[in-house]
Amino acid sequence: MSNKILLTGFEPFDGETINPSWELVKRFHHKQISQHEIISKQIPTVFYESQEKLNQYIKEYDPKIIICFGQAGGSKSIRLERIAVNLNDARIPDNKGQQPIDETIIKNGPNAYFTKLPVRNLYHVLDNENIPVSLSLSAGAYVCNHIFYHLLHTIYDTDKMGGFIHIPYIDKQVKDQKDVFSLNLKTLEKALNIIITSLID
Numbered sequence: 200m201s202n203k204i205l206l207t208g209f210e211p212f213d214g215e216t217i218n219p220s221w222e223l224v225k226r227f228h229h230k231q232i233s234q235h236e237i238i239s240k241q242i243p244t245v246f247y248e249s250q251e252k253l254n255q256y257i258k259e260y261d262p263k264i265i266i267c268f269g270q271a272g273g274s275k276s277i278r279l280e281r282i283a284v285n286l287n288d289a290r291i292p293d294n295k296g297q298q299p300i301d302e303t304i305i306k307n308g309p310n311a312y313f314t315k316l317p318v319r320n321l322y323h324v325l326d327n328e329n330i331p332v333s334l335s336l337s338a339g340a341y342v343c344n345h346i347f348y349h350l351l352h353t354i355y356d357t358d359k360m361g362g363f364i365h366i367p368y369i370d371k372q373v374k375d376q377k378d379v380f381s382l383n384l385k386t387l388e389k390a391l392n393i394i395i396t397s398l399i400d
């Protein structure tokens with residue numbers, strides 16, 4: 200297994216022109232942290248296609264750590280997702296117009312998988328730096344949960360580490376909406392540096 204870390208972020212969706220997850224991870228592309236090389240990839244906000252891309256990148260780079268990121272608009276903290284469920288149930292169509300309802304992701308797959316990231320520890324290190332963070336029991340049932348479930352299904356019996364993190368809007372997405380919470384991209388960059396460093400240690 201290589202010393203690579205794969206980070207993914209999604210395409211914009213739901214009428215947005217940017218997705219904070221991609222804005223964040225693309226800044227880490229080709230960065231080296233403690234002899235680990237980071238590869239950042241954008242994933243389509245599309246059921247199944249997203250998972251095919253992710254699998255392709257896992258095969259191509261054989262990363263030892265994989266962290267997928269997505270936007271959770273309206274969230275007031277960085278959400279460390281704990282559980283992926285075997286369910287697609289889309290509130291809105293994806294970027295290709297698909298809107299699965301009450302659909303099983305993998306027939307006969309387990310109902311749920313727990314993350315393979317040490318989320319309790321990550322929670323403490325981020326919280327100690329006064330970064331808004333929470334442990335989350337649901338990544339929803341849209342494309343983020345879909346890719347999270349596939350990721351865990353793919354790596355569960357391997358020694359790869361991986362999971363999913365939801366992030367709030369970034370400031371420039373909500374500059375005309377005073378009541379909507381957002382974070383500064385610099386804060387998110389700091390958080391991601393802390394996350395990567397603690398996973399490597």
Ligand code: PCA
Pocket residue numbers: 209212218220244268269270271338339340341342343344
């Ligand atoms: N957030 C969506 C899908 C893409 C993204 O960034 C979600 O939470 O499912």
